[in-house]
Amino acid sequence: MEFKKKTRRDIYLSFLGSSVYIAVSFAKDLFEPRIFKTLLDFEVVQEYFEDLTLAYGIVEDLNLNTRIWSKQ
Numbered sequence: 001m002e003f004k005k006k007t008r009r010d011i012y013l014s015f016l017g018s019s020v021y022i023a024v025s026f027a028k029d030l031f032e033p034r035i036f037k038t039l040l041d042f043e044v045v046q047e048y049f050e051d052l053t054l055a056y057g058i059v060e061d062l063n064l065n066t067r068i069w070s071k072q
Contacts, residue, residue: 002061006057007024007054007057009024009025009026009054010024010025011023011024011025011058012024012025020062020064022058022062024054024058026051030051
């Protein structure tokens with residue numbers, strides 16, 4: 001809940017077996033190239049950086065890079 005408040009995005013979690021699946025709602029298409037905008041604009045780079053920071057923050061805040069039960 002704290003992470004959701006910090007990011008201000010809708011976050012969905014699903015648990016299946018020993019795995020957790022995380023979905024984050026975005027209002028834009030993350031996998032569509034920007035055809036009519038220059039990629040040299042700092043705003044585009046900043047948005048991309050914020051998206052990567054969000055993904056990294058999920059891993060760090062939820063300790064998803066820590067092996068808890070096994071070494072597999």
